[in-house]
Structures are given as structure tokens and as C-alpha cells.
Amino acid sequence: xxxxxPLRPEARAPRGFADRRGRDLTAERRIVARVSExxxxxxxxxxxxxxxxxxxxxxxxxxxxxxxNEGVFALQDDAGSDExxxxxxxxxxxxxxxxxxAAQNWETLPKPFRxxxxxxxxxxxxxxxxxxxxxxxxxADTVGSDRPEADAEIIAMGCEGxxxxxxxxxxxxxxxxxxxLFDGLFDAGGVTDAVQRLTALRxxxxxxxxxxxxxxxxxxxxxxDESGDYTKGARLPSAxxxxxxxxxxxxxxxxxxxxxxxxxxxxxxxSLGAAGEAALAELSAIDxxxxxxxxxxxxxxxxPTIVRGLEYYTGAVFEAELLLDTKDDxxxxxxxxxxxxxGRYDDLVAxxxxxxxxxxxxxxxxxxxxxxxxxxxxxxDDATRGPVVVIVFSEDDxxxxxxxxxELRAAGIAAELYLGRAGMKxxxxxxxxxxxxxxxxxxxxxxxxxxVTIKDLDAGRARAAAIADNEAxxxxxxxxxxxxxxxxxxxxxxxxx
Amino acid sequence: xxxxxPLRPEARAPRGFADRRGRDLTAERRIVARVSExxxxxxxxxxxxxxxxxxxxxxxxxxxxxxxNEGVFALQDDAGSDExxxxxxxxxxxxxxxxxxAAQNWETLPKPFRxxxxxxxxxxxxxxxxxxxxxxxxxADTVGSDRPEADAEIIAMGCEGxxxxxxxxxxxxxxxxxxxLFDGLFDAGGVTDAVQRLTALRxxxxxxxxxxxxxxxxxxxxxxDESGDYTKGARLPSAxxxxxxxxxxxxxxxxxxxxxxxxxxxxxxxSLGAAGEAALAELSAIDxxxxxxxxxxxxxxxxPTIVRGLEYYTGAVFEAELLLDTKDDxxxxxxxxxxxxxGRYDDLVAxxxxxxxxxxxxxxxxxxxxxxxxxxxxxxDDATRGPVVVIVFSEDDxxxxxxxxxELRAAGIAAELYLGRAGMKxxxxxxxxxxxxxxxxxxxxxxxxxxVTIKDLDAGRARAAAIADNEAxxxxxxxxxxxxxxxxxxxxxxxxx
Numbered sequence: 001x002x003x004x005x006p007l008r009p010e011a012r013a014p015r016g017f018a019d020r021r022g023r024d025l026t027a028e029r030r031i032v033a034r035v036s037e038x039x040x041x042x043x044x045x046x047x048x049x050x051x052x053x054x055x056x057x058x059x060x061x062x063x064x065x066x067x068x069n070e071g072v073f074a075l076q077d078d079a080g081s082d083e084x085x086x087x088x089x090x091x092x093x094x095x096x097x098x099x100x101x102a103a104q105n106w107e108t109l110p111k112p113f114r115x116x117x118x119x120x121x122x123x124x125x126x127x128x129x130x131x132x133x134x135x136x137x138x139x140a141d142t143v144g145s146d147r148p149e150a151d152a153e154i155i156a157m158g159c160e161g162x163x164x165x166x167x168x169x170x171x172x173x174x175x176x177x178x179x180x181l182f183d184g185l186f187d188a189g190g191v192t193d194a195v196q197r198l199t200a201l202r203x204x205x206x207x208x209x210x211x212x213x214x215x216x217x218x219x220x221x222x223x224x225d226e227s228g229d230y231t232k233g234a235r236l237p238s239a240x241x242x243x244x245x246x247x248x249x250x251x252x253x254x255x256x257x258x259x260x261x262x263x264x265x266x267x268x269x270x271s272l273g274a275a276g277e278a279a280l281a282e283l284s285a286i287d288x289x290x291x292x293x294x295x296x297x298x299x300x301x302x303x304p305t306i307v308r309g310l311e312y313y314t315g316a317v318f319e320a321e322l323l324l325d326t327k328d329d330x331x332x333x334x335x336x337x338x339x340x341x342x343g344r345y346d347d348l349v350a351x352x353x354x355x356x357x358x359x360x361x362x363x364x365x366x367x368x369x370x371x372x373x374x375x376x377x378x379x380x381d382d383a384t385r386g387p388v389v390v391i392v393f394s395e396d397d398x399x400x401x402x403x404x405x406x407e408l409r410a411a412g413i414a415a416e417l418y419l420g421r422a423g424m425k426x427x428x429x430x431x432x433x434x435x436x437x438x439x440x441x442x443x444x445x446x447x448x449x450x451x452v453t454i455k456d457l458d459a460g461r462a463r464a465a466a467i468a469d470n471e472a473x474x475x476x477x478x479x480x481x482x483x484x485x486x487x488x489x490x491x492x493x494x495x496x497x
Numbered sequence: 498x499x500x501x502x503p504l505r506p507e508a509r510a511p512r513g514f515a516d517r518r519g520r521d522l523t524a525e526r527r528i529v530a531r532v533s534e535x536x537x538x539x540x541x542x543x544x545x546x547x548x549x550x551x552x553x554x555x556x557x558x559x560x561x562x563x564x565x566n567e568g569v570f571a572l573q574d575d576a577g578s579d580e581x582x583x584x585x586x587x588x589x590x591x592x593x594x595x596x597x598x599a600a601q602n603w604e605t606l607p608k609p610f611r612x613x614x615x616x617x618x619x620x621x622x623x624x625x626x627x628x629x630x631x632x633x634x635x636x637a638d639t640v641g642s643d644r645p646e647a648d649a650e651i652i653a654m655g656c657e658g659x660x661x662x663x664x665x666x667x668x669x670x671x672x673x674x675x676x677x678l679f680d681g682l683f684d685a686g687g688v689t690d691a692v693q694r695l696t697a698l699r700x701x702x703x704x705x706x707x708x709x710x711x712x713x714x715x716x717x718x719x720x721x722d723e724s725g726d727y728t729k730g731a732r733l734p735s736a737x738x739x740x741x742x743x744x745x746x747x748x749x750x751x752x753x754x755x756x757x758x759x760x761x762x763x764x765x766x767x768s769l770g771a772a773g774e775a776a777l778a779e780l781s782a783i784d785x786x787x788x789x790x791x792x793x794x795x796x797x798x799x800x801p802t803i804v805r806g807l808e809y810y811t812g813a814v815f816e817a818e819l820l821l822d823t824k825d826d827x828x829x830x831x832x833x834x835x836x837x838x839x840g841r842y843d844d845l846v847a848x849x850x851x852x853x854x855x856x857x858x859x860x861x862x863x864x865x866x867x868x869x870x871x872x873x874x875x876x877x878d879d880a881t882r883g884p885v886v887v888i889v890f891s892e893d894d895x896x897x898x899x900x901x902x903x904e905l906r907a908a909g910i911a912a913e914l915y916l917g918r919a920g921m922k923x924x925x926x927x928x929x930x931x932x933x934x935x936x937x938x939x940x941x942x943x944x945x946x947x948x949v950t951i952k953d954l955d956a957g958r959a960r961a962a963a964i965a966d967n968e969a970x971x972x973x974x975x976x977x978x979x980x981x982x983x984x985x986x987x988x989x990x991x992x993x994x
Contacts, residue, residue: 009553011600011849014574014585017547019598021612025543033530041906043884043913043931046522050514050631051548051587051617052570056506073549075572077511078621088511090548101516103508110930112916115518120548124575134547145916149895153916292899352508387540398646402789409538416540419609419642419650433607434540 016127017134027370028136032118034164035138039116042157044140047115049097055087057100059351073124090122094139095361099348102143106353112144118366141361143349148282151316151344151360152289158320158362159299165369166378172339173299174320177306178283179313179343184276185247189240200234200244207248207305219244243270248305258287261302282316308341315344318362324376336372340364386434387414388492391427391441400442404452404488411489413496431457438495440488453482456495513624514631524867525633529615531661532635536613539654541637544612546594552584554597556848570621587619591636592858596845599640603850609641615863638858640846645779648813648841648857649786655817655859656796662866663875667795669836671817674803675780676810676840681773682744686737697731697741704745704802716741740767745802755784758799779813805838812841815859821873833869837861883931884911885989888924888938897939901949901985908986910993928954935992937985950979953992
């Protein structure tokens with residue numbers, strides 16, 4: 001074991017992993033900070049669980065499988081010894097660690113337990129363009145409340161969080177439904193086979209892409225798609241297919257209120273069974289609570305076609321959709337679609353304790369939301385200005401340069417001394433790369449005269465773009481002013497503000 | 498491969514990993530936020546590299562060793578396929594990823610490149626009490642400047658960061674020396690063997706624990722410690738041992754200024770050779786820059802006994818020491834000692850590119866600093882108050898409760914509705930566990946009278962402690978007041994502020 005490889009390693013991040021810096025990173029941090037502020041105001045406490053969980057706690061795989069890494073990054077914990085020990089894996093979401101934490105600490109937690117979490121999650125998938133194996137998620141969950149008001153609270157808080165992150169009115173909507181509506185439809189239609197029900201739900205999940213005809217085929221015998229691939233159908237009885245269809249289209253009238261959607265669904269003719277009736281009652285309670293929380297009809301809509309996270313959710317389900325008109329680098333329109341979602345989920349805590357504990361939560365992708373905001377021109381431009389750069393000419397005058405930097409920082413202005421060994425031209429280029437708003441020049445003339453020259457780089461750039469002639473530019477020196485040394489901070493502040 | 502283990506897994510975090518929440522987590526986040534604000538004001542940009550690096554980039558181990566996991570958490574990247582691929586490992590610090598990033602992007606980076614980073618690092622070590630395998634570090638580095646002013650800047654910024662994190666005057670000191678002082682001493686004494694020099698440096702590193710006599714033994718033949726263990730010495734020539742001793746004690750006069758320490762070291766009689774003279778000149782330049790940056794003599798001291806990170810650093814070295822008098826949970830005095838450090842390090846970028854790039858940096862442990870601040874009673878108490886809790890009595894009055902919660906939140910007051918199904922007594926206990934400052938009661942009487950009852954829980958606790966008699970407590974109802982419903986927000990605000 002040596003400390004150095006014999007050949008020089010190639011400098012590159014692992015496949016599917018990305019470095020984040022500058023404007024993008026600042027934008028993501030701003031989202032997290034603003035959403036955290038909202039979530040804490042709503043009474044959700046911060047929690048950070050470790051990157052690793054024991055594999056059995058994640059419940060995603062068994063270590064004796066051929067590929068223990070499938071879907072997650074896993075390793076055997078030797079705990080610093082030579083003996084291989086238990087399998088551990090990096091978390092692939094924030095929900096499984098929450099369930100473990102809640103089970104481990106249930107006796108001493110305040111109940112219901114509200115917490116939010118953010119941070120990286122890891123997926124061991126085949127990397128591809130725009131497909132990362134590490135990305136940030138931000139979750140909020142309430143564990144231990146079966147009240148519909150808990151679902152409403154999560155939804156309303158999600159709306160406020162997205163607004164705080166930078167989304168304006170009408171730029172997003174959370175669509176809500178209830179998984180038990182389909183339970184009721186299937187119960188009423190005598191469809192009891194679990195595989196058949198799951199296949200049918202997966203068909204419904206494709207409604208927004210395939211339309212009614214495509215879903216009808218998938219609920220029945222099957223569907224041949226344009227590429228020639230055949231997907232086997234759920235083979236529901238035709239009466240049930242009809243009921244599902246009637247259900248799906250029941251609330252398509254534009255402009256329906258949440259209560260209006262519930263009315264339309266109830267009147268659609270399909271029997272929803274006991275589970276479906278319970279679902280409608282829950283949604284009605286959620287609507288009342290949302291209204292009490294001043295959540296507008298445009299912000300949160302009921303939509304019976306939402307069937308999210310099939311095996312995971314057991315009641316209310318939510319999906320947050322971006323309505324932004326966004327453009328990519330080449331000016332092409334981009335549809336972002338779903339930015340997050342959640343719902344009421346079956347007892348993950350019971351996996352550990354055997355004790356049933358209801359829970360509900362909402363999650364969104366931080367990087368994904370940041371990309372969407374950036375594409376929509378709502379990035380973090382103002383927060384990403386570089387520091388003011390003080391130019392270095394002579395070793396002997398270092399004290400003067402450092403004084404200028406200190407004064408600017410003391411005034412709350414980001415500032416730095418150029419610390420390389422290049423000349424004036426390279427230092428100006430450096431300031432430009434840093435995105436500096438201004439450059440401070442304390443040459444021999446300035447120091448002798450008790451003055452300072454300040455270049456406003458934005459003004460210089462703007463003026464330079466307007467002046468075709470290089471000689472004219474040099475003569476005019478756009479954005480450059482010489483002031484008394486005592487006016488340094490005030491002059492720079494005037495440029496920045 | 499199934500989704501569920503046949504038996505219920507035990508709910509526990511992996512060994513050496515900890516959940517963080519509440520006051521502790523808030524305190525750590527506050528440190529990171531405040532230090533980040535300082536570092537950005539000094540012109541350092543944020544950078545986040547992935548959790549994983551290729552093992553060859555980390556340079557810590559070779560994958561063909563018996564224990565590829567030694568010291569780091571490593572796995573073979575199958576990249577979503579069935580074929581085992583390159584070894585990856587979780588970062589064990591923020592410096593190795595920085596070197597990889599700088600090498601990868603050198604052409605396009607502004608140079609010198611200043612960046613700061615924070616986040617978890619992972620060490621695959623044997624877990625023990627208080628010894629974690631995942632912890633947060635916060636680093637700042639300047640890559641591409643060989644100027645002593647770059648070292649001074651890192652040191653001065655480190656001081657300001659620690660102050661921003663909550664350390665007061667005189668609660669910490671950064672001790673500075675230069676690794677080349679010992680290079681010079683050894684050169685001058687004809688000690689050229691690398692192992693001998695390293696052994697000698699390790700001996701010097703124990704000076705604060707073993708004192709002059711212990712170090713003398715370790716520089717010579719060797720040392721038998723109290724437990725009977727024998728450590729072989731560096732076997733330096735006795736003249737060199739004498740020179741090192743004279744060097745170590747040369748600046749022990751209390752109250753020496755930084756310039757005074759350099760004078761004392763220069764006059765100590767030992768020849769420092771060319772490397773040592775260069776080191777003194779560098780330290781002198783660092784002193785001038787620190788003084789220009791208004792860094793007091795008490796905040797940053799020169800101390801020739803500092804020899805940090807032996808194989809890693811090549812010039813200036815820094816060590817941040819806490820001078821706090823802290824107490825543990827049982828009131829016992831705790832010495833925290835070193836909280837971080839850094840220095841100028843040999844070309845890590847050249848590992849990749851072959852091109853020499855000077856760099857200097859400072860790093861501290863976030864959790865460690867948070868523990869120290871907590872033990873010193875400078876925790877984040879005010880930021881960790883729970884939300885105001887609105888009590889739930891009747892389903893029918895849910896609208897009234899939700900209105901109260903919304904009003905409080907809209908006024909910027911953290912508030913929540915109790916969403917469990919327990920009675921009044923359990924709800925009061927819940928509010929207590931949440932650390933709530935106040936509880937809002939909207940019972941039938943209050944609603945009928947257009948009033949609201951507000952309990953000040955802090956006042957209640959204080960008064961309850963003073964009243965011995967339970968009956969008297971009940972009669973007095975300390976901290977409880979009934980006000981007009983319209984005065985809800987103002988009354989709660991008066992309690993909180």
C-alpha cells in the first residue's frame with residue numbers, strides 16, 4: 001500500500017457525479033435556506049440522519065443477492081477491522097431514514113412528529129446526460145397523525161415553500177387525489193387480484209401521456225405502441241374499465257373548484273365502494289383545511305387522474321407541477337412538469353416496530369427546482385457578483401492595498417487583494433472572470449496624491465460594447481473615476497448599489 | 498431479491514454514525530452560515546464536490562491491497578451494469594477533492610482560485626465513544642498563490658470566521674510557524690535521511706505533551722513511557738538535538754509579539770540554514786500582512802513548537818486552539834484544545850498535472866466547534882424555541898384553530914396546530930416537549946365570548962417551580978391570560994420577544 005499511484009491519475013469526477021459552484025450552487029443554497037425558513041415557521045424541526053443506513057433498514061435489497069449494489073451504493077462495514085460485517089448503503093431518499101429514526105426514538109419524540117430534511121441522496125443507476133447519481137432532495141413529513149389536516153398542512157406548506165423558493169403566482173400547481181379512490185373502484189368491481197390492480201394503476205398513471213384510448217387498451221387486453229412494443233394489459237372486466245374511464249374524465253370540466261371536483265367524481269356514476277367514499281370524505285376535509293389556510297383554488301387542485309408512487313402511498317397523493325414557460329440555452333421551450341410530490345404512506349415505522357404509525361409527507365428535488373428557476377430567468381444573479389478586486393503593483397505598497405481591502409470588508413463589501421504575480425492586464429482579466437463589480441487601483445500616482453482610481457466594470461463593459469473604436473475606448477476610459485482616498489468605500493458602494 | 502426482510506430489522510443507525518437534530522443541528526447550521534458569510538465577504542467562492550472521488554484521485558490507497566476500505570469507505574463502481582469497474586471512495590477531507598477539481602478545471606479558473614467548502618467527510622475507522630465516522634468540516638483554500646499574504650489572509654479570515662461562529666475575545670488563538678524552520682535546522686546539522694527527519698518532527702510534535710525532556714529522549718536514542726512502552730528515537734547527532742532544543746525554547750518568554758518571536762528565534766544561536774532563513778522571511782511578511790489586516794497579537798501568535806501535518810505541509814503551518822473554559826454535562830472542566838488548522842501545502846494539483854501549483858488553506862471541524870461552544874454556554878438557545886401550539890378540542894371548530902395558526906405564521910411567528918388525537922393534558926405535554934413558548938386555547942367558552950386564552954409556558958414553568966402547593970398552582974394558573982381574539986398575535990408576540 002503506497003500513498004501515490006505510479007502514474008499520474010486523471011483529474012475527473014466519477015461518472016454521474018458533478019461539481020457545483022458559483023451561480024448554480026448559490027441558487028440551490030438559497031432555495032434550501034428559504035424553504036427551511038418556511039418549514040420551521042410551520043413547526044417542522046430540522047433533522048439530519050447519516051449518509052449510511054444498514055441495508056436491512058433501507059429494505060431495498062438483501063445482501064445475499066448477486067448484485068448487492070443494485071439501485072444503491074452499498075458496502076460491507078468492516079468497522080475498521082479485517083472482518084467483513086453488516087451491509088450498509090447510502091440513503092436513496094430521506095423517507096427510509098426517517099422511518100428508522102422515528103422507530104428508534106418513538107418513545108421520546110413529541111407526537112405527532114414533524115420534521116424536515118434536506119441533503120444529498122444517492123442512486124446507483126447508469127449515468128447519462130442530465131442523470132445524476134447524487135442529488136439534493138428536500139422533504140417534510142408528519143409522522144403519527146392520521147388527520148386529513150396533516151395532509152392539508154403538508155400541501156399548503158409545500159405551496160408556501162415553492163413560493164419562497166422563487167416561483168410566482170400561477171407558476172406551479174399541486175394536484176391532489178387519493179389512492180383509495182381506485183381501491184374503492186376495484187373493490188366495487190370485484191377486482192381483488194393484487195397484480196391486476198397494480199397493473200391497472202400503472203396504466204392509469206400513463207393517462208396524461210397516452211390519453212383515454214391508450215389507458216383503455218392497457219386496462220384491457222394490452223397495447224401496441226408506435227415503436228412496435230407490446231404491453232400486456234390488466235384485463236379488467238369491461239364494466240370496471242368503463243367505471244375507471246368515467247372516473248378519469250369525471251372532473252375534466254375546466255375551472256372546477258376542489259369541491260366541484262369532488263361533486264363531479266361522486267356524481268360520475270361509478271360506484272366508489274366504501275374505500276372510495278372514505279377517500280372523498282378525506283379529500284373534503286383536506287379541502288376545508290386548505291381553504292382555512294387561505295390556499296387558493298389555482299394553487300392546489302383536486303385531480304382524480306393522479307396516481308403517484310403506487311406501492312408506497314396508501315391515501316392522499318400529491319404531485320407538484322411546474323407551469324413555467326422555460327427555455328433552454330438555445331432558446332427552445334422546455335416543459336419541466338413534475339418537480340416533486342408526496343402523499344400519505346403506509347406504515348414504514350411498522351416495518352421496525354410492528355406498531356402502526358400513519359405518516360404523510362412532501363418532497364422536491366432541489367437541483368431540479370433550481371434548474372427550472374434558472375431556465376425561467378429567476379436565477380440568483382444578484383447574489384453571485386464577485387468581490388471587488390484591489391490591484392497589486394508593488395510589494396512595497398502592500399500595506400496600502402491591504403488597508404483598502406480591510407476597509408471595504410469592514411463596510412460589508414466583499415473584497416479581495418489580487419494575490420497572484422501577474423501584471424495589470426492579467427489582473428483586469430482576473431477581475432472580469434471573478435464577476436467583480438469594480439476594481440480598485442492604488443498606483444504610485446494615486447498614493448502620492450492621496451487618491452484612488454476605481455473602475456466600474458459593469459459600466460465599462462456596457463460602454464465598451466457601445467464604442468466600436470478601440471482608440472476611442474482607451475481615450476474615454478469608460479466607468480473609470482479618480483476620487484479622494486477617503487471616498488473609497490462610498491464610491492464603491494455607489495457602484496454596487 | 499425481495500423488498501422486505503423476513504424478520505423485522507432493528508431500528509438503529511450504523512455504528513459510528515449519528516442523527517443530528519434540534520439544538521445541536523441548529524447550532525452547527527448557524528456556524529456554517531455565519532462562517533460562509535465571512536468567507537464570501539473575503540472573496541472565497543462556494544464549491545461542492547461530489548461525495549465520491551475515484552480512489553486514484555484520492556491517492557489514499559490502491560484497489561489491489563488486501564483491505565481497499567482502509568481509512569476510507571470504498572466500493573467498486575459498477576455504474577449500473579453487472580461489471581465491476583473502477584474503485585470509488587467517499588471523500589475523507591475537502592482538500593483532495595479540491596486538488597482534483599483545480600487540476601480538472603485549471604485552464605478556465607480565475608487564478609489564484611479561492612474557494613470555501615463545507616459538508617460531511619467520512620473516515621472508515623473503528624467507531625468509539627465520541628468518535629464519529631461522518632462529520633462536517635469547513636475549509637477555505639487559496640490555490641495558485643505563493644505569496645505570504647495568501648497565508649496571512651487565510652489566517653486572518655479564519656480568526657474572523659471563528660469570531661462570527663460565536664467565539665469571543667481571548668477564547669481562541671491561531672498559532673503559526675513554518676515547516677521550513679526544521680528543514681533548515683536539519684540541513685544545517687547535516688541530517689539528510691528522510692526517515693530520521695520525519696521521526697524527529699514527530700518527536701517535536703509531542704512537545705506540548707512530553708516537554709523538553711521527553712522530546713530530547715525521542716530525538717536521541719528513544720523513550721520509555723510510564724506504561725512501559727518504548728519508542729525508538731530519531732538518533733540525531735547531539736549537536737542537532739541541542740540546536741532543536743534551543744530552537745524550541747527560544748520564544749517561550751511570555752508576551753512576545755510576533756516580531757518578537759521571530760527575533761528570539763533568529764537570535765537563539767542555532768543555525769537555521771537557507772530554508773530556515775527563508776521561513777523567517779515568510780513569517781515576517783505574514784506578520785506585516787496580519788498587522789495590516791488589523792489582526793491582534795493575542796489572536797494570532799507565532800510559536801516555533803508548532804509542527805503540524807508533517808508529510809503534508811511544506812511551508813507555513815497554523816493551528817487553531819480553543820482557550821475556552823468549558824464544562825461537560827457533569828460540570829467538569831473540559832479542555833478542547835485544537836479546533837482546526839492548516840498551512841501551505843505542497844503541490845497536490847501536480848499529482849494530476851505535473852505542473853507545480855502552490856496552495857494554502859485552513860480547516861475546522863464544525864461539530865467539534867459546536868460542541869465547544871455548547872459546553873461554553875454559547876449555544877443556540879434562542880434559535881431553538883419550538884413553535885406556538887394551538888390546542889385542538891373539537892372537529893367542528895377546526896376552522897377557528899386553523900385561522901389562529903395562519904394568523905400567527907403570517908405574522909412571522911412559528912406556529913402549529915396539534916394534529917394528534919389526544920386530550921388537553923397530552924397536548925400540553927406535547928407543547929412542553931416541543932419547547933413551545935406559548936399555547937393557544939380556543940375552547941367553546943373562548944369562541945362564544947370572542948376571546949382566546951394564551952398560556953406563557955416559560956412563565957408557567959418559572960412560577961410552578963416557585964409554588965410548592967399543587968392546589969395553589971391550580972388556583973393561580975400562572976402565565977395564563979384571556980384576551981380578546983383580535984389581540985392574539987400581539988399577545989403572543991409580547992410573550993416571545
